[in-house]
Amino acid sequence: MKLDTLLQEFKKCSLLQYNGKLCIQDLQGTNWNFYYQLGQIVWATGGLHPRRRWLRNMNLICPEININKIELRDENILVDYWDYLLLENLYHTRQIKQEQFNDFVTNTVGEILFDLAQQASVAHLSCEINQDTIFKALMISTSTNMFIKEMQDAWYDWSEAGLKRISPNLAPIIKNPEKLRQEVSKGFYTNFERLINGQHTLWDLAVKMNKSVLAVTNSLRLFIDKGIVELIEIPDLPSSITALQNSLNYKHNKQLDQKNTPLIACIDDSILVCKILERIIVSNGMRFIGIQDTLEALPTLIQHRPNMIFLDLIMPLNSGYQICEQLRRCSCFANTPIIILTGSEGVFDRFRSKVFGANGFMNKPIYNDKVMQIVHKHLQIKSPEINISELVVHD
Template sequence: MDLDVLLSKFEECIQFQYNGNLDFNDTWGNKWTFYYHLGQIIWATGGIHPRRRWLRNIALICPHLDIDQFLLREEEMLIDYWDYLLLENLYHKKELNQTQFNDFVVKTVEEQLFDLVLAQQVNVSNLSWELKQDTILKTILSSTNTNIFIQEVKKSWDDWSSAGLSSLSPHLSPVLRQPEKLKQQVSTIVYKNFERLINGQHTLWDLAAKMQISIVSITKSLRPFIDKGIAEFIEVPDVQLLTKKVQQNSQSKSVRQNNSPLIVCIDDSLQVTKILENIVTSQGMKFIGIQDPLEALSILIENKPDLIFLDLMMPVVNGYQVCEQLRRISIFSQVPIVILTSSDGAFDRVRVKVFGATDFINKPIKKEQIFTILNKYLPTSSKTEYFPNFALSY
């Protein structure tokens, strides 16, 4: 696959206004995924050093955020597009604005495209590609232009190869090998900068972001020292992100002590969750209420409920987004998700199905509605044990 053939795959997605993801795999086991919305790239994941990329772009575009204070949930890292979800959550929490969100996406996509071209041109790696529609990301971008991305990556590759760097990867890390020889050739200030940065801890991508110069400029400036043996390029692993586990509370522990079905309700209304809790627990079942949808994912992964009630209209993240997110995770692919809505419109009935919901009920909640849903979607043994006097036909 030459460069023109490679880039033609992206152009075809523009032409057909594609929705879904475009995956590339190389012979070394690397994978690049580009997510499309109406023919435009809205995100890119995978590649080499994805965690380094996320951290350096946060530091570059959102310097006000304290990266050292980031504690990511282990469960979030199980999702292919974990980086997009984290960025989306920061946006909803108003930790970054629309411009910063857009800049982050553009920077990420440009790096991923350049990285993909390098894999094909530098490593002479055979690339395979595949279109998939199992993941449809909901974009909050103001706009993107994939044609501009394609033109930029062509220019970047021309600059890289014209500078004589076509045999190098920006994922390499420079390390100082002959410090005494370097002292004789540069000023004290330059030497101290070498000691601080050229230490095998930062890749060329990292250094370019720290110094806010182009990847071509930083690599060209280091090349003479590499040629003289004063420094060398080495391969380094991806960094680790600080993660945390959700602490089990007494309710979570009790859920695991018996085989009672577990029902979860995600609704920002405390009144609604309390009503559902009373109905569910009166039948001997376990119940967890979640008011903050941004906290829902980790709690759900930890407890693995048998059925989920999900409010449609919530601040920050709506029920469509939460439902779509859950359906992308294998352990929730078959879990019944029942939407709670105040709307009785036909449009919403169709839309909740599109986003993966199993069923829906209208508010205000009635006990008979909940019993019908539980009898319909819980295992037969649970119906017999918990609803012996309730009609099971529906």
């Protein structure tokens, strides 16, 4: 698949108002994932240096954030858009502004599209549409057509400058320091040596020098042509985001007495919400069942008879209100605790939820302590010694 064909896939997803993930892969197994919502690209992941890219954009757009205080917990490192989860959490906790959020998304998608354009010019790519991932994201002002136009312009300028074979993911390093000393001043050499050390990619240097990656690369061309500087491949940065691995043995869940172990159900069209809630529930010694299809919710619940139900408020086809009302009409669920999940803070929603028979109301994002507090309250069970916390950003 060449670039023109690839662009047609992007445009097709937009025209069809696609919701889901567009997966692109090269023969070496490198993946690029583009997440669509109502036909618009709202996020992108993958490529060679996802952590380096995330940290670089944090330093550029959100310099006030102390990256070392951000922790990525177990239930989030399993998803490939962990970077978006962190960004969204910073926004919801009001640590970054809407403008910063928009700029971060725009930069990220733009960089990945550029890398993909370059890869399409030299390698075979395959493309797959995956609708299993329904991505609920904050909408931004940049449209997919604008993303594509900016990528085409950037790639045209890069190619016209004779840089088609040079990837911004490469890192420059001084190959012949003695020759460099002969050609430049001592002060220039000191600064040059500090930056051109094989530790920073061309993308990284563009941010550090507050210049475009095209300008930075062009400024190094003379030294590259003279054999003073060479470009090398470097690995992704080890994440300064702390991945806290809990020493849990999930096999013990299979050995639990199934009859006496509470079963918690979640009805939510978001796979992510179900996954996070599942990790919290299972790690606290209980069983879990997630349901994304609202049409299958009632028969599935009747079959499994859960002890407690978490129910999303806003879903396609059937709302949380409607499902809650249906459940209360069934004698087997007349007294089952039902907790409404929503991103809304509205007092009216809380009141209406109680009218339809809900026992409680929990706002997103999902937090371990908040979930378990509700579970303990309604099921009157003891807290286990081991649990997994949610994605946390410390003040």
